[in-house]
Amino acid sequence: MGFFEQIFKRSGQPEVPGEPKKEEEGIETRERTSPIPGPEEEVLMSGRANRTEKLFGARTMTFIEIENDGAGIWKSRDIENERAAYIVDRFFGFNLVPPTVIRTIEGTPGSLQQFIADAKTGYEVENEKFPLPDEDVVKMAVFDFLIDNGDRNGGNFLLKGNKIFAIDHGIAFGRYGGEIYFYRRNDMLNRMIPKEVKNNILTFVAQQNSVDLLRGFLQEILSERQVAAFFRRLELLVGCSRRGRFFSEEEWNSLVWGPLH
Amino acid sequence: MSMTHVNIYKLQNDGSQEILAVCRLGGDNTTVVCESSNNVFIQNLAKEGIRDYSDSERKQLFLTDGRKFLEQLKFNFNSGYLNASDIIEE
Numbered sequence: 001m002g003f004f005e006q007i008f009k010r011s012g013q014p015e016v017p018g019e020p021k022k023e024e025e026g027i028e029t030r031e032r033t034s035p036i037p038g039p040e041e042e043v044l045m046s047g048r049a050n051r052t053e054k055l056f057g058a059r060t061m062t063f064i065e066i067e068n069d070g071a072g073i074w075k076s077r078d079i080e081n082e083r084a085a086y087i088v089d090r091f092f093g094f095n096l097v098p099p100t101v102i103r104t105i106e107g108t109p110g111s112l113q114q115f116i117a118d119a120k121t122g123y124e125v126e127n128e129k130f131p132l133p134d135e136d137v138v139k140m141a142v143f144d145f146l147i148d149n150g151d152r153n154g155g156n157f158l159l160k161g162n163k164i165f166a167i168d169h170g171i172a173f174g175r176y177g178g179e180i181y182f183y184r185r186n187d188m189l190n191r192m193i194p195k196e197v198k199n200n201i202l203t204f205v206a207q208q209n210s211v212d213l214l215r216g217f218l219q220e221i222l223s224e225r226q227v228a229a230f231f232r233r234l235e236l237l238v239g240c241s242r243r244g245r246f247f248s249e250e251e252w253n254s255l256v257w258g259p260l261h
Numbered sequence: 262m263s264m265t266h267v268n269i270y271k272l273q274n275d276g277s278q279e280i281l282a283v284c285r286l287g288g289d290n291t292t293v294v295c296e297s298s299n300n301v302f303i304q305n306l307a308k309e310g311i312r313d314y315s316d317s318e319r320k321q322l323f324l325t326d327g328r329k330f331l332e333q334l335k336f337n338f339n340s341g342y343l344n345a346s347d348i349i350e351e
Contacts, residue, residue, distance in 0.1 A: 057344035
């Protein structure tokens with residue numbers, strides 16, 4: 001039986017390689033395993049909006065200065081995708097997406113994402129001196145596959161020093177079935193997955209509590225179809241993580257995308 | 262040079278926006294010329310192009326695609342950090 005036949009013959013749940021962790025008496029599992037909300041999210045949710053600036057050119061976006069605590073970018077479109085991308089980022093420790101919450105401003109719900117000061121977009125960085133190590137680009141590719149991101153161009157990632165930030169995930173989670181990437185997809189095939197990334201994926205699926213928590217968070221904001229597709233993609237990445245490499249060209253060309261969007 | 266153009270704004274730390282680049286439709290209406298004090302941005306834009314979000318395959322557009330390139334700038338630059346205006350006809 002081939003690699004992909006094995007994957008799609010399994011049930012919808014990712015395989016758990018070991019026994020589920022036994023709960024210790026008296027300890028709230030949710031408190032131990034949920035990475036959200038964090039303190040930065042609390043600021044975004046509750047911080048007083050000192051000043052707002054509607055942004056030129058951008059549809060439905062506002063810069064919001066938060067009293068004594070930085071700023072955020074608020075947008076009223078694709079808010080569930082933006083929040084879901086952040087939740088996934090936090091659960092798997094990619095550390096790419098700035099903190100993002102859903103917050104109602106003047107009666108309109110939107111996503112509010114922490115503003116990264118002094119950052120450059122990909123378009124503003126010299127290609128020859130692209131400061132990211134290869135493994136950061138592969139990490140981004142893994143993340144983009146996991147969230148089914150159909151749009152990663154030079155305008156929607158940021159660089160600050162050696163740190164990369166992934167922004168603008170409106171076209172994710174099945175919203176668009178194509179591919180737009182600043183990296184060439186073919187350059188990612190069969191690349192080694194960074195050790196931290198693969199360990200985080202394998203550790204996550206080994207903790208049923210974490211799987212259930214994430215599923216619960218995603219179900220609050222995404223459709224059943226989107227959540228199911230997410231876990232199918234995760235299952236494929238578990239296979240990649242065990243091998244230590246992103247999909248080979250043969251595997252990639254064998255992917256049946258319908259159930260993965 | 263045509264006065265038909267698009268402004269591309271860069272969000273500053275204080276929430277203000279500065280014009281990073283101006284892309285104008287050439288007099289022949291077939292080519293776009295972008296100007297900016299940031300040469301890296303202009304070089305990347307010329308080399309990498311942008312995407313046509315009205316096309317199902319999201320094909321690439323370049324300066325030589327003229328008005329179509331201008332039309333699609335606002336769909337490519339709408340992250341908040343870089344935002345493109347609608348086409349401005351003057």
